[in-house]
Amino acid sequence: MNAQVAYDHEAELTTVLERCNAAARDYNIPSKSELPEGYIGTLGHFPVYFPEEIVHAAKLLPVNILGGGNKLELKYADARMGSFICSICRSTTELGLNGTLGDMAGFVTHPICDAAKHLAGIWARNLPDQLSQILYLPQNVNSPGAARYIASEYQRLRGEIEKKIGHTIGDEAIRNSIQIYNVNRRLLRELYRIRRDEPWKVSCTEAYLLMRARTRIPCEEHNALLSRALDAIRHRSLPAQDKPRIVFVGGFCEQPPIEMLEAMDDNCYIVDDDLLVGLRWFTEDVPETGDPIWALAESYIVRSEASPVQHDENKPKEGYLLDMVKNAKADGAILTAAKFCEPGLDEQIAWSKHFDAENIPYLVLEFEEKMTSFEQMAMQVETFAESLLFAIA
Numbered sequence: 001m002n003a004q005v006a007y008d009h010e011a012e013l014t015t016v017l018e019r020c021n022a023a024a025r026d027y028n029i030p031s032k033s034e035l036p037e038g039y040i041g042t043l044g045h046f047p048v049y050f051p052e053e054i055v056h057a058a059k060l061l062p063v064n065i066l067g068g069g070n071k072l073e074l075k076y077a078d079a080r081m082g083s084f085i086c087s088i089c090r091s092t093t094e095l096g097l098n099g100t101l102g103d104m105a106g107f108v109t110h111p112i113c114d115a116a117k118h119l120a121g122i123w124a125r126n127l128p129d130q131l132s133q134i135l136y137l138p139q140n141v142n143s144p145g146a147a148r149y150i151a152s153e154y155q156r157l158r159g160e161i162e163k164k165i166g167h168t169i170g171d172e173a174i175r176n177s178i179q180i181y182n183v184n185r186r187l188l189r190e191l192y193r194i195r196r197d198e199p200w201k202v203s204c205t206e207a208y209l210l211m212r213a214r215t216r217i218p219c220e221e222h223n224a225l226l227s228r229a230l231d232a233i234r235h236r237s238l239p240a241q242d243k244p245r246i247v248f249v250g251g252f253c254e255q256p257p258i259e260m261l262e263a264m265d266d267n268c269y270i271v272d273d274d275l276l277v278g279l280r281w282f283t284e285d286v287p288e289t290g291d292p293i294w295a296l297a298e299s300y301i302v303r304s305e306a307s308p309v310q311h312d313e314n315k316p317k318e319g320y321l322l323d324m325v326k327n328a329k330a331d332g333a334i335l336t337a338a339k340f341c342e343p344g345l346d347e348q349i350a351w352s353k354h355f356d357a358e359n360i361p362y363l364v365l366e367f368e369e370k371m372t373s374f375e376q377m378a379m380q381v382e383t384f385a386e387s388l389l390f391a392i393a
């Protein structure tokens with residue numbers, strides 16, 4: 001008789017989460033000998049959005065440099081940066097200066113704020129063997145020339161990478177990478193759909209770890225892991241709990257510590273968020289035919305998410321967060337900003353004013369990647385969640 005063993009979805013999810021957890025919590029990058037087959041090196045990029053497809057097509061592993069979390073001790077960066085600079089810039093500098101990122105072929109940052117822009121100068125001076133670049137994405141995406149301008153920036157970056165690796169990056173290779181990343185973004189959209197529709201099936205922390213793994217592993221491997229995870233999540237039969245539905249914003253650049261996400265999961269269902277929004281920037285597939293650079297440039301404008309570092313009159317600050325709240329049927333929002341983050345704090349003021357006018361309950365929090373004490377924050381979240389439950393009872 002052929003006895004069939006029941007497939008254990010929970011065990012499968014645990015296996016995938018363990019792999020993602022290990023990748024997501026590691027600020028090291030794979031050394032040359034650890035690189036997956038087919039890759040010739042790594043190229044680091046700073047948040048928020050970066051066209052990873054161009055780097056992937058060059059057979060370099062794109063690694064999103066997200067600072068050092070709350071385990072990194074700063075020895076060199078503090079002597080070189082003012083104390084008013086956000087934590088992710090300081091810890092990224094530390095990782096460059098202490099040799100952790102020494103194996104990368106290069107590092108690309110963006111003018112999302114003054115602090116991030118200046119990382120390129122620090123890199124060029126201290127790691128002269130690496131390609132050090134600022135990718136200038138437009139401040140005004142509504143200008144008629146914006147897509148053409150972005151395409152020319154992408155071509156410039158492509159040329160710099162070609163010089164660094166010593167061979168050209170073909171259009172066909174970029175189109176192939178776009179296909180692989182389109183699959184990834186579809187899977188991430190499905191993950192977020194489940195969180196909106198059945199938030200008891202996957203916590204914010206689990207979803208975050210699943211997503212963040214892409215910052216250290218090839219997109220192909222990430223696609224396979226996400227597919228396995230989504231299948232297991234769909235089969236999960238966990239009971240819905242009496243928790244308010246919350247939208248969380250403020251995690252677009254510097255990342256809140258995992259413990260902060262866990263404190264929110266304990267008290268709320270986080271039904272939407274802007275964590276690592278750059279990894280899932282496109283709201284629809286990027287066209288897979290035609291000029292791939294144009295497809296990426298145009299998509300940056302016409303099929304993209306909103307964030308505090310992009311000014312787009314089609315995505316007004318007041319509008320996109322309200323849409324997130326409405327689409328996720330949220331009871332309220334947690335509006336955070338990383339300490340010393342100018343774009344985040346600006347946005348927080350605009351959001352709070354608008355929520356006051358719309359009578360939407362919200363909690364304002366500040367975080368820092370290196371924070372290690374969460375009791376007070378957990379208590380604030382718990383009190384906020386209880387007040388919401390009381391109001392909607």
Ligand code: SF4
Nearest residue numbers: 086113253254341342
């Ligand atoms: S956290 Fe804010 S201030 Fe710091 S680099 Fe990012 S956008 Fe700039």
